[in-house]
Amino acid sequence: MTSPAQPDSLAAIAALPQADLKSIFTADPDRLSKLVLTQGPIRFDWSKTHMTDDLLSGFLALAEEQGFAARRDALFAGEPVNNTEGRAAEHPAERGEGNPDSVARAKALHARMRALIDAIEAEALGPIRHILHIGIGGSALGPDLIVDALGGDNLRYDVAIVSNVDGTALERAIRDFDPHATLIAVASKTFTTTETMLNAASAINWMVEAGVEDPYGKVIALTASPDKAIAWGVDETRILPFAESVGGRYSLWSSIGFPAALALGWDAFESLLEGAAAMDRHFRLSDPKENAPLIAAFVDQYYTRIAGCETRALFAYDERLKLLPSYLQQLEMESNGKSVTRDGEPVDGPTAPITWGGVGTDAQHAVFQLLHQGTVLTPVEFIASIEPGHTLDPAHHRALLVNCFAQGAALLRGKENPSDPARAYPGNRPSTTILLDDVTPEALGALIAFYEHRTFANAVLLGINPFDQFGVELGKEIAKSIEAEGPKGFDPSTMALIGLALGE
Template identity: 80%
Template sequence: MTSAALAALSQMPQIDLRTVFRTDPVRLSKYVLSHGPIRFDWSKTHLTDAVVAGFLDLADERGFATRRDALFAGEAVNVTEGRAAEHPAERGEGHPESVARAKILHQRMRALIDAIEAEALGPVRHILHIGIGGSALGPELIVDALDGDGARYDVAIVSNVDGVALERVMDRFDPAATLIAIASKTFTTTETMLNAASAINWMIEAGVDDPYGRVVALTAAPERAMEWGVDETRVLPFSESVGGRYSLWSSIGFPAALALGWDAFESLLEGAATMDRHFRLSDPRENAPLIAAFVDQYYAQVMKCQTRAVFAYDERLALLPSYLQQLEMESNGKGVTLDGAAVTGMTAPITWGGVGTDAQHAVFQLLHQGTVLTPVEFIASREPGHALDPAHHRALLVNCFAQGAALMQGRGNDADPARAYPGGRPSTTILLDDVTPHALGALIAFYEHRTFANAVLMGINPFDQFGVELGKEIARSIGAAGAKGFDPSTTALIDIALGAA
């Protein structure tokens, strides 16, 4: 990752955030950007005109514009697997043939939803969605954020192979009124298929007629789904070029589209498409995902921050930090560059976070007074998601904005150092008009493109995930051979817990 532009950035003097608005009175106009229903505020970060110029040089050095064009053109940007990354095509932005195919598959999904709503599969009150990773995190985020009080169905999304997770859902769902959605790109994912088999057995034991007739398959391998027992009419395919953690826009979003209604799902897609166009067409100095990546890279590469904290000051976005953990760390937690050389700098920081105001009483001590510098991102909504006393939402937003101000300003106390706050700590604030399908679609697409922009600046491939494979291989070998050929610690654990010889 040797880079003249990055070396120059590392030599630039750092600004003092505690005085930044006094020394740059027009700073707010330069580092606040609005896109539709979202306001991005980077004014409390270490961005300066010189830093932005340096990162623009780095973007040119890394061929950012060319790689972005290749993404939207449907070229093989996933170089290690020789595959395109066509999640934007699911939103109508991409290669024309891919966009047309996505529309056809969306129409197929809508037709099945119409049939389910007409009770063609019998009465449905519950949706049991079984998947893992990107096949679960995205749909769960959308349903949790947007379902609200007007729930059309009771939706449960089960990902963990621990039977406790599935059993808890079985205890509260009526099997005769449950629709099972099995989400697996390959339809071979071990955890997903084991959970799916147990769900079918639950239906059989309850005397449900034709339990396989209550299953919808969401997959890029329709033949395997049909071999497993799902009728072709209830298989909802999606393109092989849509990666798992980018797949909620495809048939993987089926439980959200069914639970929220097609109009809401379509609005989600349209919101994402507006961010696609913004990312593809905006000037680099006014490009929200790219500017956000500049901030990320400054703290990772220049200030050597190893973590990034995300706090959603809105209960509707409680699952956003978990969703971003996979998106950012699975995409950019890499050790080699595009050409296979070892990465010499840092790649993705550890993404972590929580929900305000809960997090203030749990982890903010470290953020304010700890010795580990952590850039913080706050996400909030101007409009509340409830009809209670407006004092609730006012208190929520006041706390959110106060935390960013306190991190930056700090407060000295020579008489009692334990009560001193060093200040000068950076934060970004993302403010939505409201948590609507359109705004949420734009927000998630923003994070996707930000992740891609970070990858380009680091010279890595964000679209493979070979790091998850080794543990799976070893798990399969343990299942096949028991405690043979492993280190003494692993062998002892297998013997004690699994009773292996």
């Protein structure tokens, strides 16, 4: 296969000069009005990036050239946008936005989940104080983010979310749980995921050893394969299905969000869905020049494809959002970490950058040295909330926000020091700031949906399919073959490791 030529509009973008961030506001006094957008409870500020009027026009042309509007319409119509697997991608339908039949089905499944939650709250499964949620990938990262961000003193149950097959993770999770008062949620789209099912079996054994009379009666299955859950031992009345067209990393809006809906209350879960639906409507209906996910994708494309940046850093200046970087690592890197187009041809350049990050202000004392004075240009994204998540002295939150805004200003401005180069900062380093009114269910739902649509918009501009993930399968297949057939036919290094650690 030969590499396809770049789109004409991308070549035109690449020919444009790079703006100097240090003087960019002087050069364009109206910059804030063009590159700051407020959508609901979220303010997006791209003004400290290298985006200019000419670049914006170029990327708008690229979006038209790549058929963005038609691809977006196909997503919301429930058409098979996941072409390699012949499936739709209907996570928006879980929020009430999409194909009417799919929306109706999602509402019915949500009603089923709410009815089961009502029964649990009425102690139909006995007194419950703890929720043990077992999943991996999107089946764990989404619920973990939601519960951690919105929980705190609002949690009505103790919640532990386990994904790692390392038994240490499960042991630590259940250490302070009473097995007689624990509900186990097993989240697996296929109900065959090796790590999840092994953890689930061990959790059942924990209950059996503690003398729980009917351990399977304390299991809720969250799956798109109800028959497999029944075969495993879960009663049909305690199975919460979701659609096959909802991908794992996009699934927290479905029954995969059960632990959050139970622990936070149905009203909070519904507000999460409503916030995401508002972002769905914004993405679907807004003019491209005022479309937050699309503009964010333009910025991403500039730094990845034009400026050659291989990473993107994300820092949450709010402890409630500390799990967001991990969540976005999967969303962005599993979705757009591809090397072929939708047609199976080699891509014409880099696709997804490596997403990484941390929490402010901790990260300032760990990795910001490289961001300010290192030789690797890294676009930075700051996320903060106007309202704090605590009732302590307001000085805490003021110091947090001051540090957040100061870092963006320092990256842009830099500092000259001709007499001591070690103390000089080059500046001209880009950052985006996303400012929430508060970390509420509505705002968090909108924020996550924004990142989902941003990921999709990037995929359209790249011409790739963001909804498959075949790259995660090969390692799994090899692991299964070792378990089934023993180690044979591998490279000498792998054979030596297996022999040393497993005695085989």
